[in-house]
Amino acid sequence: MRAKWQHTLVVAAATVSLAAGQTKQASNPATTVTGVFLGKSGKPMVGARLILCEVIEDRGKVKPVAGVQAATTDKAGAFTLRGFNPGRYTLIYLPAGQNGEVPPEFDTTALEATDKSPMPLMGRMELGTDTPNQPRMWGKQYTLMKGHTFMSMGQTMKIWNATARRGWQGPYLEMRGGRLWLQDFKDKGQIKFEGWSY
Numbered sequence: 001m002r003a004k005w006q007h008t009l010v011v012a013a014a015t016v017s018l019a020a021g022q023t024k025q026a027s028n029p030a031t032t033v034t035g036v037f038l039g040k041s042g043k044p045m046v047g048a049r050l051i052l053c054e055v056i057e058d059r060g061k062v063k064p065v066a067g068v069q070a071a072t073t074d075k076a077g078a079f080t081l082r083g084f085n086p087g088r089y090t091l092i093y094l095p096a097g098q099n100g101e102v103p104p105e106f107d108t109t110a111l112e113a114t115d116k117s118p119m120p121l122m123g124r125m126e127l128g129t130d131t132p133n134q135p136r137m138w139g140k141q142y143t144l145m146k147g148h149t150f151m152s153m154g155q156t157m158k159i160w161n162a163t164a165r166r167g168w169q170g171p172y173l174e175m176r177g178g179r180l181w182l183q184d185f186k187d188k189g190q191i192k193f194e195g196w197s198y
Helices: 001-024
Strands: 031-039 049-056 063-066 079-083 087-094 114-116 124-126 136-140 142-144 149-153 158-168 172-176 183-185 191-193
Touching: 049 079, 063 087, 087 191, 124 158, 172 191, 183 191
Parallel strands: 031 191
Antiparallel strands: 031 079, 049 063, 049 087, 087 172, 087 183, 114 158, 124 149, 136 142, 142 158, 149 158, 158 172
């Protein structure tokens, strides 16, 4: 009976030790990516602070990845991000000289909302490609920066391509094709990130 009890104790200890080892390994992911952040004009976005974020699409939330330090772009707009698991992420950012607060999680559902279209007879037409749209509020929290475009869907339109600023100081997010910019981040991968309004 004692031998059985000791055997159970040894198995339990080994299980705890194995679990602890797995937790330690999972808490120190080694993925590293490099990239370049350019404006739409091709000009490097020098001194921008980039934050890697996960997107919780079913809840319309964006959340900075815990334990990953923000990257600051150099003179060529180059940056490096380290210490996360491979996956699909977005980047949010603060341009050089801006010090907005980045909350631990924030809502992006307003960016998926629609508005009344100025061209209700036109369906599936991108608006703002000929004459750049001026900055405008979108919902209560976001400003669409200069040059954003909309997709007309008859009576309504939605954001199509845009740089969106949260609050008055950011962070800034990028929208492409009607959705928040997302990219696969793989170990030793390279990312090209573009600021639509720059």
